[in-house]
Amino acid sequence: MLVSAAVAIADARIGKYGERTFSGRPHTVMERSYIAFKSSAWIVVLSGFVEPLLYLFSFGYGLGKFIGTMNVGHGHVVTYAAYIAPALLATSAMNGAIYDSTFNVFWKIKFDRIYEGMLATSLGPLDVALGEIGWALLRGFAYAVGFTTVIVPMGLIQNWWGILAIPAAVLIAFGFAAIGMAITTYMNSFQQMNMIQVVMLPMFLFSGSFYPLSVYPHWTQEIIKALPLWHAITLVRSLTLGDISLGLLPHIAYFLVMIFLGLFFTTRRLTALFMR
Amino acid sequence: MNSPAPILIRATGLTKKYEDFVAVNGIDFSVAKGDSFGFLGPNGAGKSTTMRIIAATLNRSSGSIEILGKDPELHGPQIRAHLGVVPQQDNLDQALTVTENLYVYGRYFGLPKKFIRAKIEELLEFAALEEKRDVKVEALSGGMKRRLTIARALISEPEILMLDEPTTGLDPQARHILWDRLFRLKEQGVTLLITTHYMDEAEQLCDRLIVMDKGSIMAEDSPSGLIKTYSTKEVLEVRFGSDKNALVAGELEALCERIEVLPDRILMYGEDGEHLLHTMKESGLQPLTSLVRRSSLEDVFLRLTGRSLIE
The missing domain is CATH 3.40.50.300 (P-loop containing nucleotide triphosphate hydrolases)
Known part of the structure; x- marks a missing residue:
């Protein structure tokens, strides 16, 4: 029997592992985001890039004048701007990833019903999850790269290990995008969605962005160490300060687990929402 | 073939x-x-x-x-x-x-x-x-x-x-x-x-x-098979006013193969709607309005379920 191109493509995956949930085409979902992005409001995108710079100038250089230098251990002393810059880098990766994976995803599920359309094709739910999370990750990555290209000439990253801050930012953005989308698929209203913002801001302020955790009582430190942004900041700061050790592996592992859980629950939830 | x-x-x-x-x-x-x-x-x-x-x-x-x-x-x-x-x-x-x-x-x-x-x-x-x-x-x-x-x-x-x-x-x-x-x-x-x-x-x-x-x-x-099986060729729709419809239903039933009494009108099923209308008028029943039409799937549905499709 003569089959269409679409059928031949789908049939080629018969017998492959996970064929019911994955068709090997998350890039087509990302391509859709790219096409939509080309005609979107650039100013919104740009604001996410500018935000960490504003923090850097006001806190790093403004407040930094009064603070002077920070002792980061092993007798290593850096300017206050160099201390907070990696935290802002990690935060911008997080913010970029969260923008696309939360409110935009919520809109697509509830109002535009984009995924319903995608899942009526030969795509599987894991294609949609990976494609959307991948796109959100790209935005986090872009913000991190943008921020880095500003702070390197300012002398805020002074050692070669600092280059690894970029792949670290990808890992961080991936983790936040995956968890962000997973959580969003369980949300029912804008009120619930606003809770995400309610969590994000304090997490940014208290996760050791502007001063070490040692200022807090022990129990507070333990809570903060359980949160993802602290791991992100600690990882990026260690890289930009050249403080390399096996002690960084748990931070990496933390994000790998986040990515896995995010993908797992997003895929499961998309299946439940649109394919049950 | x-x-x-x-x-x-x-x-x-x-x-x-x-x-x-x-x-x-x-x-x-x-x-x-x-x-x-x-x-x-x-x-x-x-x-x-x-x-x-x-x-x-x-x-x-x-x-x-x-x-x-x-x-x-x-x-x-x-x-x-x-x-x-x-x-x-x-x-x-x-x-x-x-x-x-x-x-x-x-x-x-x-x-x-x-x-x-x-x-x-x-x-x-x-x-x-x-x-x-x-x-x-x-x-x-x-x-x-x-x-x-x-x-x-x-x-x-x-x-x-x-x-x-x-x-x-x-x-x-x-x-x-x-x-x-x-x-x-x-x-x-x-x-x-x-x-x-x-x-x-x-x-x-x-x-x-x-x-x-x-x-x-x-x-x-x-569609035509369904109409053939579950309905007649034609339908005569008559209205006697909402309070009278039910009263005349018994008399009308004797004139045709089957009737359906709806809140606003009565449907009379037969092979020849015009003829049905003629006999009805001869027996002294004057509807306010009447309409002869061919049977449709709506009639089939009414017959099968006793309800209209669009309610």
């Missing part, structure tokens, strides 16, 4: 249960290649549920279903590659233009860009949307959106096109344009699966249909 067309879809004892109700209750049907197959029934009859099970986006509770010889629960993506789906509510990509909608949809199927670009030209012409090609979909009229949704479903050259209530909410002119397009597809040999609660739509588009109510199949045949 040619050999009979192969069966594309075969359902046996197909059932979908939810916690508190049974949406589809053990239905059997089969659809042959090239058929234009309709599911007729009121809202809540189980038509859309059945469609979603066929489209491999809803799991059944029990029974079996094969689409092109495959089980949709085991081979979802492969089955969906054969299908073009036009959902009840448009789910076009609002952020994209007309052509972009067609393009990304083709990409979801993994089709090569060159293939899609050529196909888009063909589909824009088919849907009469050439002049809207670079327009965002939110600016389109309801009829245009529907046509675009159908065009989008055709990007992968599906063997089976599934349309869930294709003309609900469209004005008469837009409906006729749509019907015309669906006829063309039928002529090209595309198998059509259509749900509708409009009798005229079912009569226009379907070679064969099943009448569904409360999750079960009440009857299955061609």
Whole structure:
């Protein structure tokens, strides 16, 4: 029997592992985001890039004048701007990833019903999850790269290990995008969605962005160490300060687990929402 | 004579249960290649549920279903590659233009860009949307959106096109344009699966249909076969005023094969409506208004379920 191109493509995956949930085409979902992005409001995108710079100038250089230098251990002393810059880098990766994976995803599920359309094709739910999370990750990555290209000439990253801050930012953005989308698929209203913002801001302020955790009582430190942004900041700061050790592996592992859980629950939830 | 067309879809004892109700209750049907197959029934009859099970986006509770010889629960993506789906509510990509909608949809199927670009030209012409090609979909009229949704479903050259209530909410002119397009597809040999609660739509588009109510199949045949079996050739509709309708019903019943007393009118079934009207007037009954028409699927549905299709 003569089959269409679409059928031949789908049939080629018969017998492959996970064929019911994955068709090997998350890039087509990302391509859709790219096409939509080309005609979107650039100013919104740009604001996410500018935000960490504003923090850097006001806190790093403004407040930094009064603070002077920070002792980061092993007798290593850096300017206050160099201390907070990696935290802002990690935060911008997080913010970029969260923008696309939360409110935009919520809109697509509830109002535009984009995924319903995608899942009526030969795509599987894991294609949609990976494609959307991948796109959100790209935005986090872009913000991190943008921020880095500003702070390197300012002398805020002074050692070669600092280059690894970029792949670290990808890992961080991936983790936040995956968890962000997973959580969003369980949300029912804008009120619930606003809770995400309610969590994000304090997490940014208290996760050791502007001063070490040692200022807090022990129990507070333990809570903060359980949160993802602290791991992100600690990882990026260690890289930009050249403080390399096996002690960084748990931070990496933390994000790998986040990515896995995010993908797992997003895929499961998309299946439940649109394919049950 | 040619050999009979192969069966594309075969359902046996197909059932979908939810916690508190049974949406589809053990239905059997089969659809042959090239058929234009309709599911007729009121809202809540189980038509859309059945469609979603066929489209491999809803799991059944029990029974079996094969689409092109495959089980949709085991081979979802492969089955969906054969299908073009036009959902009840448009789910076009609002952020994209007309052509972009067609393009990304083709990409979801993994089709090569060159293939899609050529196909888009063909589909824009088919849907009469050439002049809207670079327009965002939110600016389109309801009829245009529907046509675009159908065009989008055709990007992968599906063997089976599934349309869930294709003309609900469209004005008469837009409906006729749509019907015309669906006829063309039928002529090209595309198998059509259509749900509708409009009798005229079912009569226009379907070679064969099943009448569904409360999750079960009440009857299955061609539209004309159904009318032949479950109704008479003609219907005389009379009104005596809402308080009198019930009073004269007994007298009228003696004059014809069967009557249906509705809140606002009485339907009298017979082979010759004019003759029926004549006899009725001779026996001294003067209705306020009268209308003779041919039997339709509405009458079939009324006979089968005791209720109107659109309530």
